[in-house]
Amino acid sequence: MTNTTTSVPRVALVTGTASGIGEAVVRQFRELGHQVLAVDFNEQAKDKADAAGAAFYQADLTDGEACKGAVAEAIQRFGRVDILVNNAGIQHVSPIEDFPEAKWRQIIDLMLTAPFLLTQAAWPSMRRNGWGRIVNIASVHAQVASPGKSAYISAKHGLIGLTKTAALEGGPQGITANAICPAYVKTPLVENQIADQARLHNMDEQDVVEQIMLKNAAVKRLIDPEEVSALVAYLASDAAGAVSGSSWNIDLGWTAQ
Ligand SMILES: NC(=O)c1ccc[n+]([C@@H]2O[C@H](COP(=O)([O-])OP(=O)(O)OC[C@H]3O[C@@H](n4cnc5c(N)ncnc54)[C@H](O)[C@@H]3O)[C@@H](O)[C@H]2O)c1
Structure with missing residues (x-):
């Protein structure tokens, strides 16, 4: 029977770590013995990273150069990137008719373009090592829509497309890519x-x-953030090597109807 945790310590880059799901993922990875670079634009994330024994890189991920800088920092510090968790996100609620264009662009930049650029930048390291795990934190709103959340829902649906494409391209190279789709998390x-x-x-x-x-x-x-980080840990483990291109709902049965 395969262990659900990796026996080999890995190097993980996790985005959006000042609070919530990202903070729980950093803690979980540290408990598993992984080296972690926590990436966030919020200063508070540095204290959280310090407390968990993770390294910290401050970056506004709506900026493409900052995404590349985050991966470069991980490689400079730890020599490689094995696991990428694209988690940073924001929400803005407004009907399409009134949705501010700047907010639309910010959400797409942070929640779709940044995961693409981070994946692209981490890819050569994963390919060289013949092992990589990409875990994208999507949402139940990657599966269904709700009014007022057009940018968020579009970004999350797009993230599923990126996940599937990365899975197809990564398969022969030992790289898996999966998405997690939670309903409301505390x-x-x-x-x-x-x-x-x-x-x-x-x-x-x-x-x-x-x-x-x-x-x-x-x-x-x-949902508790730790219920999401437990699934991240599994998808990032050796045991999940056959799992790729899939979307994992933690949605309280929302999409069962
Ligand atoms: N909470 C939920 O109910 C829920 C449900 C489904 C999916 N999600 C997704 O989970 C992810 C994490 O959300 P959360 O609920 O833990 O939220 P959160 O607000 O606790 O954490 C989001 C993190 O992203 C960071 N961030 C925001 N903008 C950034 C930027 N420009 N550059 C760098 N970092 C930035 C914040 O500082 C924060 O640390 C998001 O992608 C969100 O869409 C959350």
């Missing part, structure tokens, strides 16, 4: 949305969670 990204929706609909926050966020869920609770 993170600052969702806490802000709960507060916004409560104000918008004049509801209390508990009602927003129960009546809006969990409306389509069979399992009526929010």
Whole structure:
């Protein structure tokens, strides 16, 4: 029986690590003995990285040069990149008619173009070593849409396309690529949305969670970041070598209907 964790320590680059899912992934990887470069534009991520024993690189990933710089930093520090977790993300809610063009571009740059550029920059190292794991944090909104989230949903649907293409190109080179599609996870990204929706609909926050966020869920609770990082750890392990090009829902049964 294959162990679900890697026996060999790896070098991982994780984006969006100041809070939420990315922070949990860094902690999980450190527990597995991996060397980690945590990449974020938020200074607070440095303290979190220090506490977890990870290295930190400050970068605004909407800037293509910063994406390339992050991979160069990992290679300079650790000699290679084995695992890439594309996680950094933001949300903006507004109908298409009013959606600000600048916000659209920011979301596509951060959540679709940055994963592409990071994949491209990390690829030669993975190819040379004949081993690579790319894990893209997509969303249930890579599978279904909701009104008001056009940029986020477009970026996440696109990320599934990038994942599948990387899987096809990477297969012969020992590189796998997979996506994870969570429903609502207890993170600052969702806490802000709960507060916004409560104000918008004049509801209390508990009602927003129960009546809006969990409306389509069979399992009526929010997801813990550690439930996502556990799946990241599996997909980044040797044991998952036959798993590629797939999308893994952690969606409380949302898309079962
Ligand atoms: N929380 C959820 O319910 C949920 C559900 C599905 C998918 N996701 C996805 O999971 C990922 C992580 O989200 P989270 O909920 O942990 O959010 P979060 O807000 O806790 O973390 C997002 C991280 O991205 C970083 N970031 C934002 N803009 C950046 C930029 N320009 N450059 C570098 N870093 C930047 C932030 O500083 C933060 O550390 C996102 O891609 C999100 O779309 C979240």
